[in-house]
Amino acid sequence: MVKAVGYIDGAISGLADTRIPVADRGFLYGDSVYEVFRTYSGIPFLFDEHYQRLLNSARLIEMNINQSKQEIIDAVKRTVRASLPAAGEDVYTRYQITRGEGPIDLNPELSLQTRLVIIVKAAPQWNREFYDNGVTLAVPKLRRNSVNSLDPNIKGGNYLNNIIALGEAKKRGADDCLMLDANGLVTECSNSNVWFVVDGKLVTPAGGNLDGLTRRSLISLFADANIEVVQRPIHSKELADATECFVTSATREVMPVRALYSVGGSKIEFPSGGGQQTRQAMTIYKRMLEDFVKENKEHAWFDFFH
Ligand code: PDD
Numbered sequence: 001m002v003k004a005v006g007y008i009d010g011a012i013s014g015l016a017d018t019r020i021p022v023a024d025r026g027f028l029y030g031d032s033v034y035e036v037f038r039t040y041s042g043i044p045f046l047f048d049e050h051y052q053r054l055l056n057s058a059r060l061i062e063m064n065i066n067q068s069k070q071e072i073i074d075a076v077k078r079t080v081r082a083s084l085p086a087a088g089e090d091v092y093t094r095y096q097i098t099r100g101e102g103p104i105d106l107n108p109e110l111s112l113q114t115r116l117v118i119i120v121k122a123a124p125q126w127n128r129e130f131y132d133n134g135v136t137l138a139v140p141k142l143r144r145n146s147v148n149s150l151d152p153n154i155k156g157g158n159y160l161n162n163i164i165a166l167g168e169a170k171k172r173g174a175d176d177c178l179m180l181d182a183n184g185l186v187t188e189c190s191n192s193n194v195w196f197v198v199d200g201k202l203v204t205p206a207g208g209n210l211d212g213l214t215r216r217s218l219i220s221l222f223a224d225a226n227i228e229v230v231q232r233p234i235h236s237k238e239l240a241d242a243t244e245c246f247v248t249s250a251t252r253e254v255m256p257v258r259a260l261y262s263v264g265g266s267k268i269e270f271p272s273g274g275g276q277q278t279r280q281a282m283t284i285y286k287r288m289l290e291d292f293v294k295e296n297k298e299h300a301w302f303d304f305f306h
Pocket of ligand 1: 036162188189190191192193209210211212213214215248249250251
């Protein structure tokens, strides 16, 4: 069994015993950036891409990260190994950089030392139902932060917008929320990107959401198969015409959506287990991961445990 562990200031401990000082800005203000990736057969998937996105999040909030890339890699690797995955097990890794610990003062220019915090636990095992049938989404009243106020491309430590939206969707009995922006355009779910089939074409929202790495991978896999994916603004009014829907993220991979509830409560149903294009997305993504494992065996981080 993978042990849930945490890393802070160079020390690794069981996750329940990993503590952050209360004067850390990550705790006080959500003033931090983070990434989540997982391993497949012990091999970190898209590590560099995640690191580049972390740098972009840091750039967007004007945070200068003190830790070097090598320091982050070494600490993440060490924490992953401390979770002691057994043969056949994989890990979820979340690493976060906070703007550091200091006076209780909003000023971001205090020149504090940024802090690296890492969480490693077993790769999530989602309810089988979510793949066999699909999840349900509800559109909450609450709107997604605008790109001009808190850019969704900042993968930051403050998820209140998503948390409140998710809570609203859960209260209505849905598994997740599908957030709209102030203009009624579809953005994303609480922690995944969303896709639809409209007029037989695969579409996914152009803006107002995080540029997901799973989505990026899938767009390039569809391109390899000569299937066009259109990234464009999608108005909520169009959703009544959608025939398929699915979500993507590093932890969910490709997950079908079986029903979508509008703000008013009307229900749009999609094929259980995904329609033809959703199932194709699930298949090509799975196949790509199998190839990735075959081709990258020498890059495994904890192969020696097997
Ligand atoms: N979430 N949108 C949001 C708001 C997200 O938090 C995520 C990822 C995504 C999908 O991005 P990717 O395909 O790169 O995982 C979209 C991660 C999994 C998390 O916070 O747990």
